Amino acid sequence: MHGAVCLQRLPVVSQDRSPIEEEFMELMHQMELERSLLSDHELRLLEDAARMSRKQEEDYDSDEEEEDYRDKEIVTAQDLEDTWEQKLKQFQPALRSQVVDKKDVSSSERCLADSLILLVKKDVGSQKLWLLPQIQWQMGETLRQTAERALASLPGADLKATFLGNAPCGFYKYKYPKDIQKEGSVGAKVFFFKALLSSHKHLPLEKNSFAWVKKDELQDFLKPEYLKQVRRFIMAP
């Protein structure tokens, strides 16, 4: 009996909108604008525009103007808007899609808008297979502790994760290939536990043994039977 961990790195960046979502967002903004009242800032803009047009007229009498606005340097609302825009341009946010190559499967900074699953390459019998990290269960420990041990035993990875609950989220049973079948153990059962990646040092993991993979890309890595069971409990946005 084995315990395995399904470690998920949740998305860091929001997803891009689909075309219908874009359209609908535009429509909502427009409708909200139409149904709203004028704000203080907008009123100020209108007043400034009216004052400017009054100044341009020929029969402009500055005494008719109010006390506060006579012969003084006024900061118009438009000037304020311009200064705010300037300040915004000074700030450089980080890029949404990182420079890291999308094909580089070992980096956990890959697709920031999707949730990624950790896969490990393991020797099973004579083959090397991509699997979720798993380890054999030992007497005296609960399966969750087995899963935690599976995570901790990964070489070179300083990954901190929060496990979601004591119960397994899925299981998979398989028969050993005939050459390994011993008496009494025909096959193995693997119980999967879900965990969320909380923090990690951005150390690149070995390329050939670790992979951070999206749900759609799982089919390129996992065997079909294994994949069928694993897909059931992985929820991707």
Added chain:
Amino acid sequence: MAGIVCHTVSRILSSQASCSSSVVAVRHSHWFTSVLSLKTSMPLRAEPKKKKKVDPRREIMMKERLKKKLKRLERVPPELIPIEDFITPAKCFDETRIRDAPKLSFEESERRALLLKEWSRYKYAQHQTEMDTINEALEAQRQALDELKLESEELYKAAVSPDTDIFPFQHEGPSYTPPITNYEAPEGKYNDITRVYTQ
């Protein structure tokens, strides 16, 4: 000769200034017999005070009156704290703030209606897929627990027992841009004008 003595004596006295200013002139007041005797101030040598019996009664009456007033105040039910979200601010009723409603063309209103219907269909499909994935995951978990029960009761019980360490659970959700590494946010001053009500 006597005059000079008295002058010096008065000077000595004034130089030994004590708080009671009545010590200055020795000869002028009859209360002070001699300079060299003990200096006692007025109240010490007066008669002992007669404790009026009315005083403690008066004090007790004052205290009772205060207590009654306090009780009356406490009986009043406490004022309800106003919920600021439910009170529309006076700014909203200002007529100068109403926008001119734009006139929509026929095509525009048609487009809007069609888009809303499209959106409701899209959202319905999205909801269905979400519910399907959730049910699938629940089913997978139920089957896993059944298998675990077949394996061993102990492990099953350990798996089904509630986990106390998860909560409180904190996770920062996705933002529009990823966080910049080693970013120092500029410090800003702000005036907190939230109204705090006490009952």
